[in-house]
Amino acid sequence: MSQTVSPEVSPAAPPRERAFPADFKDRLTCPLPDFREVVSVAWHGGFRPDIGDADQIPVLRAGLPAAGAGDVAVTWVGHATYVLRIGGLTVLTDPVWSRKIPGVRQRLTPPGVAWSDLPPVDAVVISHNHYDHLDAPTMRRLPRHTPVFVPANLASWFTKKGFTDVTELDWWEGARVGEVSFDFVPAHHWSRRTLFDTCKSLWGGWVLTSGDQRVYFAGDTAYGDRFKLIGERYPGIDLALMPVGAYEPRWFMHVSHVDPAEAVQACADVGARRMAAMHWGTFVLSGEPLMEPLRETRAAWLAAGRDRADLWDLAIGETRTLVV
Template sequence: MSQTVSPEISPSTPPRTRTWPAGFKDRLTCPLPDFREVLSVTWHGGLRPDIGDADQIPVMRAGLPPVGPRDTAATWVGHATYVLRIGGLTVLTDPVWSRKIPGVRQRLTPPGLAWSDLPPVDAVVISHNHYDHLDAPTIRRLPRHTPMFVPANLGRWFTRRGFTDVTELDWFESASIGEVSFDFVPSHHWSRRGLRDTCRSLWGGWVLTSPHQRVYFAGDTAYGDRFKQIGDRYPGIDLALMPVGAYEPRSFMHVTHVDPAEAVQACQDVGARRMATMHWGTFVLSGEPLMAPVREAREAWTAAGRASADLWDLAIGETRVLTG
């Protein structure tokens, strides 16, 4: 597998030409989800009748406020999509602006930022290839020269669509644009996009580091010891973007997604001072009440003795700023 690297990427980037293994099942820490999860997503995502509290999901479409050159701003667009302005760059995490993704009902809430209000995008980070994190219609809206940072063996998906600046990374590998480094880190998850590509590409999260702040984007993950590994390697994380939704029924979803209490524990494991919630309030993927993820995250945060100001339970479209 080859990768195309912009001249702006630092020399510390791994080699331009890579040969990846046929698959990454050896990286799994739990059995792959079985048919029960598939049936659960099908039921809750398309047939579940009890979504009457969707009007309680907070939406604040206020646009992007200005940000200083030493500051980092995080704007929650919905699900796992954030607009991060860090080190002078605008970075998208797992961008999904589509009204609907395969297999589930249309989104409950609109994107927190209109596509037309986006500034030029300097980079995109992708955690893995599931449809709620890698959305082809949204990716097609980006200029083909946009730098894409993606997991190992996922680069071809982008180059086939004409993208010319695609960097594939293995866990704990790093690339950079300007003064911002992009480090791909482990998660407890898996990958599949079609019937025959289970775990052929890698999955993980991202640590973005500027001269002034460090942000951890967890992507999609269950709970496990990899969070402490990340904290040991990347001390001083200022903000962790953590998934808190899609966790019921717990009997089998625990191998795929953290619940809110586990998200808080994971935030502590990585040593992050603040946690911003995500992966709830956008798509119906599981059985918990729609408002339970953020409510339980607040309860777990308080129970852990953390300062309430350090839990960023953002409304969709809301921005918070880390000052330099």
């Protein structure tokens, strides 16, 4: 059973008025690839794996089963998008329902939940502003009064589109909707949406807590010591939603994305008993074979001596319920 956050490690509430820095480059933990490196990996086919195995990616579009009031239910929509039901709320993580996002081929698999099958959305959390995590067409489908939680310096993107309930947070800050706390935590990543806004908004993950139930959504991240810090501040995480794909070629991707073995280690670092995989099987962003993230995640989990039942290697559209 999870532990509640003790007063000495409770996240700081955001001040009503504050000025964020012009950029967050001082939060980077690795230099970003330069233009020559990007051209090199693209020229040598590093982002063009064989997609002949796309039909092997498991898809189960069975709708959203009922969830009990005291349960935590997670449904993988695809990529980093989950429908997370916790504390009586329906929360979307990095929602992307679009068939196509800029810069990559159209999605390999359909969204695991039809938009029309969604219940009213009580909140949205955004990890950072990359197009595969912040999708403008999907956001336009939401009512403008939907509460949205975003990294520092990203609120203006939403308010310009008419959203009226936007909370932007720095690392270790938190806010609430009903009985659920939404706490923004560090990641090893970066941000950019145009040629001129590199790292001008922050990036991170989210810890959602309702009573003694706690879920960590890692967003997009490389590996590093920030996972242990999260585990120290938020003991008793029941489930970690961890990215496991988009990691090859490793020399290029290691600054941005964990590989499967690192994802399993990160799950251990944050102290989570269970891990649900994501960030694979939807968009082609890197060079590993399509099914390799799933195979490597299963192998790494077993090699770490973890209980196989605690690895939630979900099909797209599959729901798993955590009964605490």
